[in-house]
Amino acid sequence: MRVVGVVGGVAVLLVVLWDAFETIVLPRRVRRRVRLTRSFYRLTWIPWRALGRRLRPGNFRQNLLSVYGPLSLLFLLATWALLLIVAFALIQWGGGDELNVPAGVHGFAADLYYSGTTIFTVGLGDVAPRSTAARILTVLEGGTGLGFLALILGYLPLLAQAFSRREANISLLDARAGSPPSAVELLKRHSGPDAYDALERLLAEWERWSADLLETQISFPALMYYRSQHDNQSWISALTTILDTCALIMAGVDHAPTRAARLTFAIARHASVDLCNVFRRPPALPAADRLPPSAVAQLREVLAGVGLRLRDGPEIEQKLHRLRRMYEPYLGALAEFLLMPLPSWLPDERAADNWERMQ
Numbered sequence: 001m002r003v004v005g006v007v008g009g010v011a012v013l014l015v016v017l018w019d020a021f022e023t024i025v026l027p028r029r030v031r032r033r034v035r036l037t038r039s040f041y042r043l044t045w046i047p048w049r050a051l052g053r054r055l056r057p058g059n060f061r062q063n064l065l066s067v068y069g070p071l072s073l074l075f076l077l078a079t080w081a082l083l084l085i086v087a088f089a090l091i092q093w094g095g096g097d098e099l100n101v102p103a104g105v106h107g108f109a110a111d112l113y114y115s116g117t118t119i120f121t122v123g124l125g126d127v128a129p130r131s132t133a134a135r136i137l138t139v140l141e142g143g144t145g146l147g148f149l150a151l152i153l154g155y156l157p158l159l160a161q162a163f164s165r166r167e168a169n170i171s172l173l174d175a176r177a178g179s180p181p182s183a184v185e186l187l188k189r190h191s192g193p194d195a196y197d198a199l200e201r202l203l204a205e206w207e208r209w210s211a212d213l214l215e216t217q218i219s220f221p222a223l224m225y226y227r228s229q230h231d232n233q234s235w236i237s238a239l240t241t242i243l244d245t246c247a248l249i250m251a252g253v254d255h256a257p258t259r260a261a262r263l264t265f266a267i268a269r270h271a272s273v274d275l276c277n278v279f280r281r282p283p284a285l286p287a288a289d290r291l292p293p294s295a296v297a298q299l300r301e302v303l304a305g306v307g308l309r310l311r312d313g314p315e316i317e318q319k320l321h322r323l324r325r326m327y328e329p330y331l332g333a334l335a336e337f338l339l340m341p342l343p344s345w346l347p348d349e350r351a352a353d354n355w356e357r358m359q
Contacts, residue, residue, distance in 0.1 A: 002094045009090030016083045020148070023076075024155045027219045029278055037221075040076055044068075045225070052339055062231045065339060069225035073159075076222070077152055081119070084148065088141045089115040098131035119145035162216035163226055169209045170228055170238045176202065178347050179354045180232040183244030184302055185347035187253070191306040200257035206242045207264040213239065214271040221278055224338065230354050234340040236331060241343050243268050243327045251320035252311035253303070269327045276330040281337050283329030290328070291345045296320075299345060 019036040048068050055061040089111040092099070101110045114127040118141045129135045177186035190199040213235065217223050228234050246265035249256040276283065291299070296317060300310050310316065335342045 002096065005090045005094030007094075009087045009092075009094060012083055012090070013087035016080050016087065017144075020080055020151065023221075024151050027215075029218045029274065033280075037076065040079060041072065041222075041225075044072055044075070049337075049339055059231070062227070066227045069222065069227065072225060073222050081148070084144065085112065085115045085119055088119065088137065088144075092134065092137060095131075095133055095137070098129060098134035100128045100130050101126075115141065118142055119148075121145055159220050159223060162220055162223055165212060166209075166216065166223070166235055167228055169205065170233050170235060173238055173241070174233070174354045177241055179230065179351060180237055180343045180348075181241040182343050182347045183241055183248055183345055184299055186241060186245050187248065187256075187303060187308055188306045188347075191308050196255060196257060200260045203242075203246070203257060203260040203264045207260070207267055210239065210242070210264065210268040210271050214267070214274060217275055218278065224275065224278070227340070232351075232354070236335050236338065236340040237343040239268055239272060240327075240331050243272065243331070244343075244345055247320060247323040247327075248310065250323060252316045254309045254311065256308070265323075272327045272330040272334070276333050279334070279337055281333040284333045284336065285329050286332040286335070286342060290342065291320075291324070293317075295346060302346065 015036060022030050022035070023037050045068065048065075052061055052065045055064065089108065092115060093108050093111040099110060099114055101114075110127060116122075117127070118138055121142055129138050173181050173186075176189055177183075178189075186202075187199075190202065224235075243265060246261040246268065249258055249261035250265060303310055331342060334340070
């Protein structure tokens with residue numbers, strides 16, 4: 001049993017340290033199916049999402065879902081710390097309990113207590129190692145605790161900065177595409193004199209935003225659970241709106257920056273596919289068609305009313321449909337999994353922008 005304790009402790013230690021390295025340090029997507037962090041989020045998010053589904057849409061439901069991202073991260077860090085304590089306690093116990101302990105304290109409980117005080121560098125001194133091997137293990141555990149703490153202190157500010165960068169552009173989209181955003185509203189607000197240059201600059205900004213989104217959310221997957229400040233905004237709805245806009249321009253909107261739209265569409269579509277693959281979700285089209293044929297006619301009318309023309313012909317609609325099929329299944333799968341609804345193509349004329357509602 002002592003040998004099993006050492007082997008088990010070493011195995012748990014290596015699994016936790018490697019999982020923390022992949023989650024915090026490694027700046028790329030991990031393709032391995034079995035991972036501690038993935039299992040943790042699967043075991044916690046699925047029941048949390050099920051609870052959210054049972055609640056009626058509203059502030060309480062959104063608040064519950066918004067809490068999950070930060071709370072899950074704290075619980076993940078606590079899980080890592082607890083497993084490290086157990087791992088070193090198993091190794092210490094398997095080594096023969098080479099500890100000086102006070103009267104009344106004995107067995108694995110003493111090893112567990114000593115491991116906890118060592119990894120958090122408390123060093124109370126009431127339990128002390130009495131052999132060379134136990135002293136070496138104590139030093140290793142103390143160093144691991146300090147390194148683990150340093151990783152956390154470096155990780156949390158990076159996560160906060162990535163979240164702030166992501167949300168800044170989403171907030172700016174409020175006045176540019178409405179709340180919730182839509183592709184038609186974005187094009188409406190970028191029509192008229194000098195519209196071409198303004199729209200080209202906006203698409204260039206969102207090209208960089210999409211690239212940053214891809215990099216940061218693959219490096220920090222927990223960030224995908226973090227929700228925006230307002231219930232009618234999300235990173236999924238922003239990404240979808242930009243892809244919808246680019247698809248419309250590429251399909252055939254006259255006097256629109258086609259090259260900028262192609263470049264932005266490429267990186268935004270790349271982000272949608274890769275982020276869907278992070279969760280290993282199969283592509284799935286939304287249950288209801290976001291742009292049925294009747295809505296296409298209405299879309300043409302709205303754009304024509306502000307001087308923008310979507311060219312006629314079945315080839316235009318076929319091209320638009322083909323472009324939509326390149327990203328909608330991936331964003332639909334993400335939206336269903338994270339309970340973040342996809343935006344509509346046409347704006348709700350009754351809805352005011354978030355900045356107009358603030359008093």
